[in-house]
Amino acid sequence: MNAAEYKAITDYVFHSCGIVLGDDKEYLVKQRLAPVLPLLGYKDLSELAQALMRGAVSFVIREKVVNAMTTNETSWFRDGHPFDTFRDKILPDLFALVRDRKNRQWQRRGPKVSIWSVAASTGQEAYSIGILIADAIRLKGMGTVLMEDFGILGTDISSDVLSKAMQGKYSIIDIGRGLPRAMCDRYFTLNGDSYYVNEEIRKLMDFKLLNIQEPFTQVGGFDVIFCRNLLIYFTNEAKKKILSQFFQILAPNGYLMLGSAENIYSLNDDFKTERYGATTLYRKP
Numbered sequence: 001m002n003a004a005e006y007k008a009i010t011d012y013v014f015h016s017c018g019i020v021l022g023d024d025k026e027y028l029v030k031q032r033l034a035p036v037l038p039l040l041g042y043k044d045l046s047e048l049a050q051a052l053m054r055g056a057v058s059f060v061i062r063e064k065v066v067n068a069m070t071t072n073e074t075s076w077f078r079d080g081h082p083f084d085t086f087r088d089k090i091l092p093d094l095f096a097l098v099r100d101r102k103n104r105q106w107q108r109r110g111p112k113v114s115i116w117s118v119a120a121s122t123g124q125e126a127y128s129i130g131i132l133i134a135d136a137i138r139l140k141g142m143g144t145v146l147m148e149d150f151g152i153l154g155t156d157i158s159s160d161v162l163s164k165a166m167q168g169k170y171s172i173i174d175i176g177r178g179l180p181r182a183m184c185d186r187y188f189t190l191n192g193d194s195y196y197v198n199e200e201i202r203k204l205m206d207f208k209l210l211n212i213q214e215p216f217t218q219v220g221g222f223d224v225i226f227c228r229n230l231l232i233y234f235t236n237e238a239k240k241k242i243l244s245q246f247f248q249i250l251a252p253n254g255y256l257m258l259g260s261a262e263n264i265y266s267l268n269d270d271f272k273t274e275r276y277g278a279t280t281l282y283r284k285p
């Protein structure tokens with residue numbers, strides 16, 4: 001693959017999903033795309049690049065390239081402290097919100113509180129949130145806050161990871177990556193070699209394919225947005241657009257949580273920053 005062909009591939013990835021691949025990422029492009037080339041019908045990367053330059057690629061090829069080039073690394077309760085913060089600081093607010101919204105005359109149907117896991121990958125983030133909600137309802141719901149008062153939307157651009165998230169089926173190795181034993185016993189069922197998320201948690205979930213680079217304010221309003229370990233892949237211009245849409249669709253006092261290595265410094269002035277333990281929270285005033 002020559003320099004022009006490498007550029008054709010990285011430009012294509014950038015325009016398809018916003019991921020920036022610098023000149024130092026050729027090894028990554030080769031490593032990720034080589035296994036899918038036979039499925040795409042190309043003998044090597046040069047041939048794929050030539051097809052991209054001619055604009056002669058189908059939706060199926062786009063999907064396979066995006067699936068291969070996205071980094072889907074995730075785990076249960078990733079980084080620990082953001083989920084402690086969700087349990088100890090955010091959930092009590094959400095319980096109060098549920099009770100308050102139930103008391104209003106205009107009470108809307110369906111979930112009273114909505115949470116969005118923006119880059120859901122294989123689902124561990126969204127299910128971790130669901131597990132904390134279920135635990136809190138067992139301890140503090142007192143019959144007034146119920147599972148059906150919560151809705152969790154999980155979205156991702158990769159159809160491969162999303163189908164795993166929808167299945168809610170995990171191997172013992174997946175489970176070993178951060179899921180406490182007691183939670184596994186409470187919320188999963190072992191069938192053969194796989195652990196299945198129980199219906200009690202699954203019924204909170206809705207998973208959808210979504211490219212966050214496209215305008216998304218129509219996905220609805222949210223009280224909490226988890227957008228963790230996604231913005232790092234994008235340009236500052238894209239981050240600004242995404243953050244301003246998050247601001248629009250968050251409810252007043254709503255929370256935005258980013259990954260531990262991400263921040264909104266010099267990208268958005270609308271959010272109010274709050275610290276809770278080791279976690280930085282961004283709130284809509």
Ligand SMILES: C[S@@+](CC[C@H](N)C(=O)[O-])C[C@H]1O[C@@H](n2cnc3c(N)ncnc32)[C@H](O)[C@@H]1O
Nearest residue numbers: 017070072074119121156157158211212228229
């Ligand atoms: C590193 S994972 C993060 C998973 C999870 N949020 C976490 O922190 O553990 C990043 C996810 O972002 C998804 N992604 C990449 N580009 C995207 C885009 N343009 N729109 C939506 N999702 C995207 C990838 O498919 C991948 O599953």
